[in-house]
Amino acid sequence: MLANQFSTVKETDSSRKNVLIVGGGPAGLATALILAKRGWTDITVLEKRPAADYYEPDKSFNYQIDGRGQKLTDLLGLTQQLAEISVPSTEFYLTQIRPDGSRKTSKLPMVDPNRKTAYWLPRRAFVRLLYQEIQCNWQNQIAVLFNTKCDRIDKTEADKLKIVANAENGRVIEFEPYFLVGCDGVNSIVRNALQEWDKSDRFEMKHFPSPSSGLRYKVLNLPPRFPLDTSGEERAVSDMTYAVRGSFRDRMRSVSLGLLPLKNPNEPRTANIITRPNHEIWKLKSGKEVCDFLEKAFPQLPVRQILSPEECDRFAKSEGGYFPEPQYCSGLYFLLKHAQADKDRSTAGVVLLGDAIHCFPPDIGQGVNSALEDVCVLNEALSQSNDDLSRALPLYESLRFRDVKALIRLAQTAFPWQYNQDALGKWLWGINFFLRLALSRLLPFGFSPPAFFLIQNHRLSYREIWVMAQRTTRTLYALGLILICVFWGFSIKDS
Numbered sequence: 001m002l003a004n005q006f007s008t009v010k011e012t013d014s015s016r017k018n019v020l021i022v023g024g025g026p027a028g029l030a031t032a033l034i035l036a037k038r039g040w041t042d043i044t045v046l047e048k049r050p051a052a053d054y055y056e057p058d059k060s061f062n063y064q065i066d067g068r069g070q071k072l073t074d075l076l077g078l079t080q081q082l083a084e085i086s087v088p089s090t091e092f093y094l095t096q097i098r099p100d101g102s103r104k105t106s107k108l109p110m111v112d113p114n115r116k117t118a119y120w121l122p123r124r125a126f127v128r129l130l131y132q133e134i135q136c137n138w139q140n141q142i143a144v145l146f147n148t149k150c151d152r153i154d155k156t157e158a159d160k161l162k163i164v165a166n167a168e169n170g171r172v173i174e175f176e177p178y179f180l181v182g183c184d185g186v187n188s189i190v191r192n193a194l195q196e197w198d199k200s201d202r203f204e205m206k207h208f209p210s211p212s213s214g215l216r217y218k219v220l221n222l223p224p225r226f227p228l229d230t231s232g233e234e235r236a237v238s239d240m241t242y243a244v245r246g247s248f249r250d251r252m253r254s255v256s257l258g259l260l261p262l263k264n265p266n267e268p269r270t271a272n273i274i275t276r277p278n279h280e281i282w283k284l285k286s287g288k289e290v291c292d293f294l295e296k297a298f299p300q301l302p303v304r305q306i307l308s309p310e311e312c313d314r315f316a317k318s319e320g321g322y323f324p325e326p327q328y329c330s331g332l333y334f335l336l337k338h339a340q341a342d343k344d345r346s347t348a349g350v351v352l353l354g355d356a357i358h359c360f361p362p363d364i365g366q367g368v369n370s371a372l373e374d375v376c377v378l379n380e381a382l383s384q385s386n387d388d389l390s391r392a393l394p395l396y397e398s399l400r401f402r403d404v405k406a407l408i409r410l411a412q413t414a415f416p417w418q419y420n421q422d423a424l425g426k427w428l429w430g431i432n433f434f435l436r437l438a439l440s441r442l443l444p445f446g447f448s449p450p451a452f453f454l455i456q457n458h459r460l461s462y463r464e465i466w467v468m469a470q471r472t473t474r475t476l477y478a479l480g481l482i483l484i485c486v487f488w489g490f491s492i493k494d495s
């Protein structure tokens with residue numbers, strides 16, 4: 001499989017030119033590895049963070065690399081290593097800890113036994129896996145510059161790219177890449193440059209509403225194997241998922257802790273707090289206030305044994321973050337025109353991948369998987385066009401754009417009410433979800449399962465899933481209309 005995917009690459013003019021990738025997150029490092037595998041050399045990745053596994057308390061969330069993301073790890077031959085450092089979805093156990101201290105452990109039901117096993121691991125562990133692959137096998141082709149921020153992107157009159165980056169100690173580095181890759185996340189400086197050059201709205205993010213956008217989050221860092229009771233006899237298990245229910249009932253104070261599983265028992269645990277932006281917890285100004293609040297909210301936990309005063313202080317001071325609105329841009333590439341006279345010069349180009357082209361709240365766990373799938377689609381487009389950017393980049397856009405659009409519609413609707421932000425919204429969404437599930441089991445040819453389940457099937461594209469979900473919506477509307485007419489008919493007859 002690997003050999004076939006890459007054996008078509010010939011030593012073309014393109015494959016000897018230099019590449020600059022802005023952003024050393026999952027999409028950036030994965031693109032660097034794919035290009036190196038294809039025979040490209042002289043690849044530089046700029047990353048503003050200090051290290052691949054740099055620990056940022058409020059960005060220490062977990063990824064679930066599903067079958068879609070594994071298309072990329074399969075291509076890179078990294079799936080086995082991924083499995084070794086992760087908790088597999090087949091071993092996903094959830095323990096609920098209620099305010100009275102009672103616990104219930106359940107195994108996540110297997111919706112589809114044929115579904116590929118997915119792997120849970122912290123973001124930094126996944127980025128470190130990609131970086132280690134570069135260090136071990138591709139050092140001659142790929143240089144990753146940490147602590148280096150891309151500051152300016154210009155296009156010269158001769159249609160060349162000129163990039164300015166700031167490295168440590170104020171050192172300024174300039175690049176003139178032939179191929180510029182924007183993997184620099186939602187606030188992409190590369191996309192912003194393209195927006196200025198293009199003058200159309202192709203590179204403008206189009207925003208869509210979602211019930212989970214605008215929710216605020218912060219992360220609490222807990223020690224490994226933290227105590228679950230005051231005696232300290234029961235301790236948290238690293239590969240167990242915990243849902244710790246709070247004791248407050250009113251909306252402005254009610255809070256829960258969610259902890260996702262970790263393979264390494266010696267790593268600190270992280271607990272996400274996700275609530276409405278006007279929640280009481282965001283008004284706490286000092287570590288003491290945070291500690292007092294959490295102690296009352298979670299009487300079942302020995303809060304003061306678990307959380308140090310320093311961690312409570314850090315939590316109080318942290319800004320945390322807000323879930324973004326689902327958004328995408330329609331332009332995924334830009335080609336620099338070149339003078340007609342200069343026939344020998346091949347076209348330089350810019351491409352965007354990952355959060356730089358689509359971004360949404362984490363409800364459906366597709367942020368990283370869709371970014372890795374973008375990289376696979378770019379690889380496919382390069383394969384089909386012998387790495388000629390003038391053909392490969394338009395092909396990438398045409399292969400990927402409709403999936404990007406569908407992905408954003410799915411992000412808006414598939415599972416946005418999971419954060420207890422509104423009881424009525426969650427209840428209505430639940431009815432819709434279980435109706436679709438029941439009808440799809442009873443009449444599988446007429447109804448599709450809920451989109452949230454379909455997303456787990458990596459063989460279906462986002463576009464196919466969205467079409468299936470819409471078809472079921474239309475059928476449900478038609479059935480509803482028929483039922484209304486029947487009842488109306490009966491009521492007229494009776495009167």
Ligand SMILES: Cc1cc2nc3c(=O)[nH]c(=O)nc-3n(C[C@H](O)[C@H](O)[C@H](O)COP(=O)(O)OP(=O)(O)OC[C@H]3O[C@@H](n4cnc5c(N)ncnc54)[C@H](O)[C@@H]3O)c2cc1C
Binds near residue numbers: 046048362368
């Ligand atoms: C709270 C939260 C929870 C999430 N949970 C999940 C989840 O459970 N599952 C999931 O799949 N996804 C989740 N996501 C989304 C996921 O993190 C992203 O979709 C994914 O990381 C996209 O990868 P990327 O490489 O495109 O972008 P990013 O991960 O954003 O990486 C971009 C990189 O570019 C660097 N960079 C940016 N600008 C510059 C510059 N000018 N110069 C140099 N470097 C630069 C950044 O430092 C960063 O390392 C979550 C996101 C948030 C905010």
